[in-house]
Amino acid sequence: MGHIPLGKTQPLTTYRKIAIASWRAPRDPSTYSWFDLPIEEAEAFLNAYPSDPKPSLTYFIGKIVANCLEEHPALNHLLRQDRLYQRARTDVFITTLLNTPVGRDLSGFVLRDVPNQSLGEVAQSAENALALLRAGKDEDTEKIDRITSRLPIWMLRITMWLEDFFHYTLNVSLRKFGMPDDRFGSVMISNFGVLGIENALVPLSPYCRCPLILGVGRPRPLPIARKGEVVVAECVTISFTFDHRYADGVHGGQMMRRFQKIFLNPKRFPEVFDTPKAKESEQPTTAALS
Template sequence: MAEGKYHRTAHRGFRRIAKAFWSAPREGLIYGHAELDVSKLRRFQEDVERVHGIRPSVGQFLGRAVAHALTVVPEGNAKIIWGRAYLKDTVDVYFQVDVEDGKDLSGVVVPDTGSKTVVEVARILRERAERLRSGGDEQYEKTQKGCVGRLPSFAIRWLLGALTFLEYNLGVTPTFLGARPEPFGTVMVTNVSSFGIDVAYAPLVPVSRVPMVVLMGRVVDKAVVVDGEVVVRPILTASATFDHRLLDGNKIGKIVRTVRAYMENPYSVEGEALGIPDPDASPPAAPPPAEAS
């Protein structure tokens, strides 16, 4: 039994204000970030554009990498419903998209991102983002821009809570509002690099039930040590917020290692499917000579 005792202490000034503002922490969240060398990814971008006529963005590569990682760690591709974890058999990535010249924020879900190539992801995003920005997306026009745009804050909270309960707890998609099933996918990816931000952390969105939000910062040239030599490499800082109810350090570590391996050498995952061999890969060993009969 511990022998130490607690003794009451007096607080003043800011500490008294802080105690009035905040209660005991209740959110089970984990935050983290990783620095990723994207020098080889840039070369792969050029190869993809040369072969397939489209240049996926670094953010699209990051979303594809996260989807690949969740096929390796399926425990993160889940949602908690009625207090129980439900795994989904497809990884559906929600890519956030700015609309109305940056005045609003919405997003596009790429279904089954885990089984698609980055070229397929880029083409789907280009088509759906154009539809969203041109006013052709029914869900955005009816729900986010329509209902939400006209209601006071307290009513928005009630409406979104009701829609979330219908979608996830009862399995009823409110299509009369233009909503689609699983409107937020199973993981969210967003990008703040265009704002000049190197690293930031995004909140989990309660109505999405998504347990993981990944945020891409700027790509910055940094001095790093490679094979004992100091060299300058383009480094991307990616951060993430995780729901600790579904993911612990062991699983998060495996996700990060898988994302890193993909981002630092996309040839290893995408090359064969896209017909782009890794220029740094060792050639296959020659077969042994046949023995004379």
């Protein structure tokens, strides 16, 4: 049993096989898209959401994209040995900027099985993980930092190649060597808006097999069309980077349309934020009660 829970292998279309054969992990298969979305409905929803701590825009986006991957599982795969395996779980990695003795460093934490948590539970899990990171008490991050600090770059490059081969190609856990299991999950979210950046396209990372990255910019006023008139509204740019070996434009378009619908009117989708599927399945059915 591998350390990453996986379902059965998926059938490959002609183009999918050509794409896998054409590109190696990931150097140039990036496909970029983005849109500017007004945030007034999202902010009102988050301000009224009954949880402590209050969920941030980043956690809100994490819940939405996790639901989109559940609804469109063609985007939730792992590529290993030139085959696409559908992931049995949807995990979300959130990047975090930390102050360290050698300067500001990019790190992050992973939230497991996000569709089966409510938005409040996601916010609590994320805040707990963030507190550990900032206190220097996150075991996985500490292990990675120790290994990285001891190795010269040429040896680190070899170590990363070996880690990638054993971890993903062979699906073997490397925890006994200090490497965390499935560190990055199904999707990564980078909120560069906290740095004052309004928009950016985030590249795929060659050291992980995460095929989807979302970038979140700094909100600012933009002209938008509303009921046939141009008005100014507070908007946020959300960018999407897809690995083209995993999916085509049709898959990305379907996911982005669903993402946009939920983001613009979250009150219409309470099941995304409050009714995890796992908990629904635990409820007795009418037939069972009878």
